[in-house]
Amino acid sequence: MKAYIFPGQGAQFLGMGKDLYESSAVAKELFEKANTILGFRITDIMFEGSVEALKETKVTQPAVFLHSVILAKTLDDFNPEMVAGHSLGEFSALVANGSLSFEDGLKLVSQRALAMQKACEITPSTMAAVLNLDDKIVEEICASIEGIVVAANYNCPGQLVISGAFKAVELACEKMKEAGAKRALVLPVGGGFHSPMMEPARAELAAAIEATMFAKPICPVYQNVTATAVSDPEEIKKNLIIQLTAPVKWSQSVNQMIRDGATSFTEVGPGKVLVGLVKKINPEAETFSA
Structure with a gap:
């Protein structure tokens, strides 16, 4: 098909x-x-x-x-x-x-x-790409952060984009790196889409x-x-x-x-x-x- x-x-x-x-x-x-x-x-x-x-x-x-x-x-x-x-x-x-x-x-x-x-x-927000970290770990880290940050794009295995309020996304990126992510990089986008x-x-x-x-x-x-x-x-x-x-x-x-x-x-x-x-x-x- x-x-x-x-x-x-x-x-x-x-x-x-x-x-x-x-x-x-x-x-x-x-x-x-x-x-x-x-x-x-x-x-x-x-x-x-x-x-x-x-x-x-x-x-x-x-x-x-x-x-x-x-x-x-x-x-x-x-x-x-x-x-x-x-x-x-x-x-x-x-x-x-x-x-x-x-x-x-x-x-x-x-x-x-x-x-x-x-x-x-209305509210400054952004997205970040997280590479080489299990989806479940990404979701758990997002859930543990104070403020709005969620898994936004399940693009392919080992590539998940997170989205939300600026500070929450930045904090999540730090925690993702500590958890073993190859990269956790804030993207040059207009806002926190799909959040x-x-x-x-x-x-x-x-x-x-x-x-x-x-x-x-x-x-x-x-x-x-x-x-x-x-x-x-x-x-x-x-x-x-x-x-x-x-x-x-x-x-x-x-x-x-x-x-x-x-x-x-x-x-x-x-x-x-x-x-x-x-x-x-x-x-x-x-x-x-x-």
Whole structure:
């Protein structure tokens, strides 16, 4: 079975999508439609803007979404039997499997980005990568710290990202190193995503998701929150709302997809981060980049 996977924030690069825009009439039309929906020319920033401008959450998230979704729509042999996306990538996956329209997906991603940016401004928060430490030890250390710090991204064996309030994350990093972590490094991100620090954003996004029409998808989506196959539109919506403050169970999702019959994983979007993680989760898995 063919699985298609969609990257999240952090996969962006300057010039992303320019070749698509120039070589495909379908892609050009969709990019121009996105400029109209967003109310600014995101293509100018993606194709020839500055790295700083592209790094802004309100730009990054729609940019990665657009690159992924438009690339999927221009692939000749795109016929997914299962899909999954990492964090923001879940929205790309839901457009790719027909659960969300292109327009609604883009509007939700834009609202999500703005809500997250606002939440980051309310209370300073951050994330940190922890390498070569057992997941259980990471979880126990987080639970022992005063203040908010939680396991946020289960990326692959030996790579877990923690998230929360600045001081709590820094203290957790010290304890992780003492416990034998190869590295525990605070990341240059806008805030503590996938933690309780995103509660204001979750509340704001919930209203937008509830007001959006979700259809029955052509194939299951393996959602970050459950790491299981979901096809019911109401369940998809519920999990999408929880996603902002809950961990991304990427390792668990990939393992479940393999158990459910995935024979190949194709990453659709900027970069090759996810196929790299898939190989670390299961070295035998067949991987491709679109």
